[in-house]
Amino acid sequence: MSAAELMVEPAPETGAASPLMRLSGLSKAYGSVTVLSDVNLDICAGEIHAIIGENGAGKSTLMRLISGHVRPTAGTIQLGGNEVSFSKPTEAEHAGIALVHQEILLADGLTVTENLFLGREQTRNGVVDDRAMERIAAERLRELGCTASPRDLVGRLPIAQRQLVQIARALLEDHRLVIFDEPTAVLTTTEVDTLLRIVRSLRDRGVAVLYISHRLNEVEALADRITVLRDGKMIGTYEASALAQEDMARLMVGRELSMLYPPKRGTSTQPPILEIEHLSVPGYVADASLVARTGEVLGLGGMIGAGRTELFEGLLGLRPAKVAQVRVDGKAVRIRSVADGVEAGIGYLTEDRKGKGLLLRERLAPNLVLTALSRIYRKPYIERKLETGELDRAVGEYDIRVRSKRLEAGQLSGGNQQKLLLAKIMMLDPKVVIIDEPTRGIDIGNKSQIYSFIDALIRAGKACIVISSELQELVGLCDRILVMRAGSIVAEFSGEEITEEAVVLAATSGKAKAVAGGELQ
Amino acid sequence: QDKKVIAVSVPAATHGWTGGVVYHAQKAAEEIQAAFPNIEVVVKTSPSASAQVSALEDLTASGDLDALVILPFSSDELTGPVQSVADAGTFITVVDRGLTDPEIQDLYVAGDNIAVGSTTAKFLVDKLGGKGDVVVLRGIPTVIDDERIQGFQEGLEGSDINVLDIQYANWNSDEAFSLMQDYLAKYPHIDAVWANDDDMLLGVLEAIEQSGRTEIKYALGGNGMKEIIEKVMAGDPMTPIETPYPPSMIKTAIYMTAAQFNGQAPVRGTVKLDAPLITQENAEEYYFPDSPF
Amino acid sequence: MTDITAPPVREPLLQRINWVDIGPFVALVILAVAGVLINPDFLSATNITNVVTRSAFIAIIAVGATFVISSGGLDLSVGSMTAFVTGIMIMFMNSLVPSMGANAIIAGMALVLCVGALAGLFNGLIVTVGKIEPFIVTLGTMGIFRALITFMSDGGNIPLDRSLREPFRPVYYGNFIGFPIPILVSIVVALIGAFILYKTKFGRRCAAVGANEDVARFSGISVGRVRTLAFVIQGICVAIAAICYVPRLGAATPTTGQLWELQVITAVVIGGTALRGGKGRIWGTVAGAVILEMIANLMVLSNFISEYLVAAVQGVIIIIAMLVQRFSKQP
Amino acid sequence: MTDITAPPVREPLLQRINWVDIGPFVALVILAVAGVLINPDFLSATNITNVVTRSAFIAIIAVGATFVISSGGLDLSVGSMTAFVTGIMIMFMNSLVPSMGANAIIAGMALVLCVGALAGLFNGLIVTVGKIEPFIVTLGTMGIFRALITFMSDGGNIPLDRSLREPFRPVYYGNFIGFPIPILVSIVVALIGAFILYKTKFGRRCAAVGANEDVARFSGISVGRVRTLAFVIQGICVAIAAICYVPRLGAATPTTGQLWELQVITAVVIGGTALRGGKGRIWGTVAGAVILEMIANLMVLSNFISEYLVAAVQGVIIIIAMLVQRFSKQP
Numbered sequence A: 001m002s003a004a005e006l007m008v009e010p011a012p013e014t015g016a017a018s019p020l021m022r023l024s025g026l027s028k029a030y031g032s033v034t035v036l037s038d039v040n041l042d043i044c045a046g047e048i049h050a051i052i053g054e055n056g057a058g059k060s061t062l063m064r065l066i067s068g069h070v071r072p073t074a075g076t077i078q079l080g081g082n083e084v085s086f087s088k089p090t091e092a093e094h095a096g097i098a099l100v101h102q103e104i105l106l107a108d109g110l111t112v113t114e115n116l117f118l119g120r121e122q123t124r125n126g127v128v129d130d131r132a133m134e135r136i137a138a139e140r141l142r143e144l145g146c147t148a149s150p151r152d153l154v155g156r157l158p159i160a161q162r163q164l165v166q167i168a169r170a171l172l173e174d175h176r177l178v179i180f181d182e183p184t185a186v187l188t189t190t191e192v193d194t195l196l197r198i199v200r201s202l203r204d205r206g207v208a209v210l211y212i213s214h215r216l217n218e219v220e221a222l223a224d225r226i227t228v229l230r231d232g233k234m235i236g237t238y239e240a241s242a243l244a245q246e247d248m249a250r251l252m253v254g255r256e257l258s259m260l261y262p263p264k265r266g267t268s269t270q271p272p273i274l275e276i277e278h279l280s281v282p283g284y285v286a287d288a289s290l291v292a293r294t295g296e297v298l299g300l301g302g303m304i305g306a307g308r309t310e311l312f313e314g315l316l317g318l319r320p321a322k323v324a325q326v327r328v329d330g331k332a333v334r335i336r337s338v339a340d341g342v343e344a345g346i347g348y349l350t351e352d353r354k355g356k357g358l359l360l361r362e363r364l365a366p367n368l369v370l371t372a373l374s375r376i377y378r379k380p381y382i383e384r385k386l387e388t389g390e391l392d393r394a395v396g397e398y399d400i401r402v403r404s405k406r407l408e409a410g411q412l413s414g415g416n417q418q419k420l421l422l423a424k425i426m427m428l429d430p431k432v433v434i435i436d437e438p439t440r441g442i443d444i445g446n447k448s449q450i451y452s453f454i455d456a457l458i459r460a461g462k463a464c465i466v467i468s469s470e471l472q473e474l475v476g477l478c479d480r481i482l483v484m485r486a487g488s489i490v491a492e493f494s495g496e497e498i499t500e501e502a503v504v505l506a507a508t509s510g511k512a513k514a515v516a517g518g519e520l521q
Numbered sequence B: 001q002d003k004k005v006i007a008v009s010v011p012a013a014t015h016g017w018t019g020g021v022v023y024h025a026q027k028a029a030e031e032i033q034a035a036f037p038n039i040e041v042v043v044k045t046s047p048s049a050s051a052q053v054s055a056l057e058d059l060t061a062s063g064d065l066d067a068l069v070i071l072p073f074s075s076d077e078l079t080g081p082v083q084s085v086a087d088a089g090t091f092i093t094v095v096d097r098g099l100t101d102p103e104i105q106d107l108y109v110a111g112d113n114i115a116v117g118s119t120t121a122k123f124l125v126d127k128l129g130g131k132g133d134v135v136v137l138r139g140i141p142t143v144i145d146d147e148r149i150q151g152f153q154e155g156l157e158g159s160d161i162n163v164l165d166i167q168y169a170n171w172n173s174d175e176a177f178s179l180m181q182d183y184l185a186k187y188p189h190i191d192a193v194w195a196n197d198d199d200m201l202l203g204v205l206e207a208i209e210q211s212g213r214t215e216i217k218y219a220l221g222g223n224g225m226k227e228i229i230e231k232v233m234a235g236d237p238m239t240p241i242e243t244p245y246p247p248s249m250i251k252t253a254i255y256m257t258a259a260q261f262n263g264q265a266p267v268r269g270t271v272k273l274d275a276p277l278i279t280q281e282n283a284e285e286y287y288f289p290d291s292p293f
Numbered sequence C, D: 001m002t003d004i005t006a007p008p009v010r011e012p013l014l015q016r017i018n019w020v021d022i023g024p025f026v027a028l029v030i031l032a033v034a035g036v037l038i039n040p041d042f043l044s045a046t047n048i049t050n051v052v053t054r055s056a057f058i059a060i061i062a063v064g065a066t067f068v069i070s071s072g073g074l075d076l077s078v079g080s081m082t083a084f085v086t087g088i089m090i091m092f093m094n095s096l097v098p099s100m101g102a103n104a105i106i107a108g109m110a111l112v113l114c115v116g117a118l119a120g121l122f123n124g125l126i127v128t129v130g131k132i133e134p135f136i137v138t139l140g141t142m143g144i145f146r147a148l149i150t151f152m153s154d155g156g157n158i159p160l161d162r163s164l165r166e167p168f169r170p171v172y173y174g175n176f177i178g179f180p181i182p183i184l185v186s187i188v189v190a191l192i193g194a195f196i197l198y199k200t201k202f203g204r205r206c207a208a209v210g211a212n213e214d215v216a217r218f219s220g221i222s223v224g225r226v227r228t229l230a231f232v233i234q235g236i237c238v239a240i241a242a243i244c245y246v247p248r249l250g251a252a253t254p255t256t257g258q259l260w261e262l263q264v265i266t267a268v269v270i271g272g273t274a275l276r277g278g279k280g281r282i283w284g285t286v287a288g289a290v291i292l293e294m295i296a297n298l299m300v301l302s303n304f305i306s307e308y309l310v311a312a313v314q315g316v317i318i319i320i321a322m323l324v325q326r327f328s329k330q331p
């Protein structure tokens, strides 16, 4: 299907002035696999240029080419009229190009300040000036609405804070071109708002901004021009005002999209399948109790740091926690480890897919079956054939786009990693699936696939708990929503009560009706 | 209270011979303390030269040391530190390896490493009729090893005996086993083997036995390990002789040192232990069935 | 976008060969060729048999070390553990001779396997329960085991009872269908090791724990248990090596197994297993052990190296072997 | 919509103390108390001075090792490198005596610093240019340096010229304002080390390279250069230790510095630096070196441990010291 059929006209070539950066015929192939072919693009100073496309379309690859992380196999990059060829990221940086990576690239063992200034430490009389650096760091973090302290170890920060640190790092110095590769995937509404403000102010200062996101409302709100990539090819560049969100989605996917969210199932009246009573995680969660039922999607909303992730990590013994009672399907269970959880029928999908979800250096199949080794175990040994079979099945079922099954998990595009992780957890066939940020970094087409998949789960008699920082998703998908604030569950909404406003209000100010832990049973 | 303290500093029991030294030192200490309540003997082992220097410092730190019996790791390295001990008026007995400056030591119970080598060499020259091919296994690069090899080469002087090869086997029977296997692969004809220590000889003998080679007339060692003495007593044709280098010399030295605190006049000077040939006839004298070595 | 629907293309043979796995064997072949050039006797059946047989101890222990290392651990105590379990085994066998005769050997073998497993368990528990760096723990236990064998032997040696030497001898010196027993044993150990590491759930978990502890934990793997078990496997391998070792010289001494830990780790690393964990290569490890023994053998067989410089040449060759390996990894 | 997190409160003093840094010192204090209980002489000025002075060699080398390890490397060659540079220094000094007299000492010191730096550079370049595991590289160079000193000494030893002994002696045995020179030297080395590691760009990059190589590379840090430089620093530290070492023993032998590598690494790890890199603790390292020496000292001072079991007790104490450390980390 051609772009013309979609009845949106590509923007006319902006012959205006001279663009800051011009890409001509840019291509990239890994071995015999072409992941990006013949991209022609102009990026102007003082514009926010959004790049959209499905998972694996080649967006991140394009950004890596521009910022010197990867070298193109063909084509040229012109910067300010001169052809440039960066052999390392630092060269691009010196030329005024900064990239905020899609995956978080920070050294866990170092502090926030050390990470911010890595490779460009400030010195006074030859001595590193920690005081000055910490001051600047604190200031930059505040601008971004990041509450981390400059001396915190990055490895101890929740993922959202880490993302903010990474953004702060890219904005530390003034650049001519700043690239954001899905900066908001791990952020919640507040931080997103702050970030959008900062991005706009960059533009107003005459900086060129390349912005990648799967959140099309963000793109609509922010972008001046939009370029669509599909399967490594450029579909076109459009004036943002000419594209509605549905148009973007259509251009990305190349076909008409059905409804994003499946119809809701309504409040469930079935018996509870998972009951948690009085769970506390020291420092994170105070005395939380909840009930999940089959036949409903239970949502968990809240701000960053509300302790949603910790609640379930605590439940599964992944961090020290106290709990009065856990029942699955009416039977009391003791869960001290993920293995116990699996045994009891609870599957938990982490929000940190790179750090805790996948072995990035391992191939796809071993990653897929790691939790469910029994599935490929035919006494007395593991069968590779079964393993490949499982991978084929998962690749089909979850539509994981892989060009070769011999790739390492770390070589998949971000969205496909997420789908692989989802497939990995579903290998266990759990009764209750807890999905922490189910669609983080996933394109709109796949999102709707995942939603319909969650819906199918529910209809198959399972329960599903969704932790999400994306309000729309929470509101669109869930039948019942619990809101957490500062470590406690503070509100519950179901049916008609579920609106974005109500959830935000409960998450931030607590004006919504409070729910005592006991009431939930 | 005038309890006399004798400190004994010896290398740690890292292989057979030093194991024997530690054994005899401890035996001597027990016996003397049982017999003479006014004498205390402390035995300290050290795994390296610098650790031995440290041990000396520790032993003298409290300042109430009356005598020191030391078997030094190496002469050069321990000379200075022992000098410091002597300067405090402590009676110094040196065992086996003399200090670079002989003035320091009051009593010297000397082993003769050169003789270990040369006695063996002379036996071979004699038995092989002045000609033949031998291979040699040496220990860890230290003075002792060096002196034994030196003595062996001096002993061969003037004969037509050809040393095919000398390699280190670190006074370790496993390494000696491997090395001997490789010698056997490398040299189609070997008349005799000398391992400059009995630990290594054990490995050599196994390797020879396994190879089934019959031209090797002698496989000799040195140090007086009881397993080897047993062979000599039994008249083993491959190992008919042995050169003693008895670890019990430490015991002798401790007794001689202790004597002065028991009313006798202190013995000074040098007591030289020679390295006579042990043969089937006199083997009994050198056999200590209770010793671990 | 429809790449997945295309039928999977059979990859060309050259690409299917796992070059990383091949590296150590390339190094081995190059070394063997160099060996023949240096001394034609090198390839004689006896010499090759001797060399490979000798490498059996290190190979067997190194198979265990492959587990420990790929699970993210390290064991410096294997050398002295060998000495310790050997000592225990001999003393136990000797004490049984009056009542059991040659059957004492069987009993001793059974015991040493238990003792080895316990010694490994000991290491493993301190590492996982105490949460201390394996380097330090096993450096500590290295001292402990070494001291115990010195104590048990009074600094001398612990000889095997004479009456047991003959019946036990074939375990090192014997042949079976033309192959020396130690070679067969190490092949069997490597086969079992490869089976466990590549074909069982435990093996998968081992590699996962070494690659990323968090991912392993979140995948429901009991990290501590896997790590500990790797140490137990190491202990059992040490015990098997001890069983092959005793009949060779018939005694345990305080110098038994000295510095074997370094050889074992070197064999594992030369074999292509990364020290930081996450991937184990059993067959590479075995090749690594043979490479080490071969280098030592070549040093003796060659005529132009001063005895003083043997260690230097060995060092150089090990580094070169690693370089060969690295470059054969890039086809 | 406002943020829910409260403004950062100034942490109470107790929490601001860095417990991780304190760990080794806690272990040191506990050990000292145990020492006094075992033998009251333990705390005598002479004894404490001796112990601390002796720990200087290991401490100085371990400061260098802190750089190597925190940058993600490992150096097993330090012990034999010490022997090698000591040998070079002595031979050079001896050869200059006829022409320069006691000034030969100064010349020798200058030379040994260069030789140490070069030896470190050699290690560093093989690791970074050849891209081989530091463990293997330095195991190789350990053999090389050891062989060279054996060769240089013909298997015997290399004594310092008699005429130099007296003028050189104070470098180990001398005092300056009441402090033995080696203690002062190691304090100065540690101060400089701490300055470089904590207060310079290079130091920061060192830790960054060890913490995450990829991130460091993306940040424009030349990973190879930083790693290599860490090895050079290690070499210089070895040379400094050699300078203090010679007047103590007056000779270099093929056994000089044997197994120091293990002691050095142990000191670093006991000091709180993680073996996998990313964070170096210079003062902890120094405390670690003193702890090791103190343990050895206690073994000599105590009378109730069988000579054979000394190594076992040392092993146990090292493990306990690590446990103390771990638990003092959690306030």
Ligand SMILES: Nc1ncnc2c1ncn2[C@@H]1O[C@H](COP(=O)(O)OP(=O)(O)OP(=O)(O)O)[C@@H](O)[C@H]1O
Residues within 6 Å of the ligand: A030, A033, A035, A053, A054, A055, A056, A057, A058, A059, A060, A061, A062, A102, A401, A402, A403, A407, A411, A412, A413, A414, A415, A416, A441, A443
């Ligand atoms: N090193 C590599 N080797 C082979 N293929 C690679 C490599 N890196 C990326 N790819 C492939 O290139 C394709 C494009 O990946 P890229 O990360 O650019 O996608 P993306 O558009 O950013 O997707 P997402 O929205 O999921 O982040 C993917 O199919 C990916 O598997």
Ligand SMILES: Nc1ncnc2c1ncn2[C@@H]1O[C@H](COP(=O)(O)OP(=O)(O)OP(=O)(O)O)[C@@H](O)[C@H]1O
Residues within 6 Å of the ligand: A146, A147, A148, A149, A158, A159, A160, A161, A188, A283, A284, A285, A302, A303, A304, A305, A306, A307, A308, A309, A310, A351, A467, A469, A486, A487, D005
């Ligand atoms: N800047 C900060 N300073 C101090 N503590 C923080 C900070 N950010 C987070 N925390 C702690 O981390 C806890 C939970 O963080 P986390 O972000 O993982 O929770 P979450 O509810 O899962 O959020 P999300 O899933 O949206 O990222 C909070 O309860 C808080 O105690």
Ligand SMILES: [Mg+2]
Residues within 6 Å of the ligand: A059, A060, A061, A102, A181, A413, A414, A415
């Ligand atoms: Mg991407």
Ligand SMILES: [Mg+2]
Residues within 6 Å of the ligand: A308, A309, A310, A351, A436
């Ligand atoms: Mg979370």
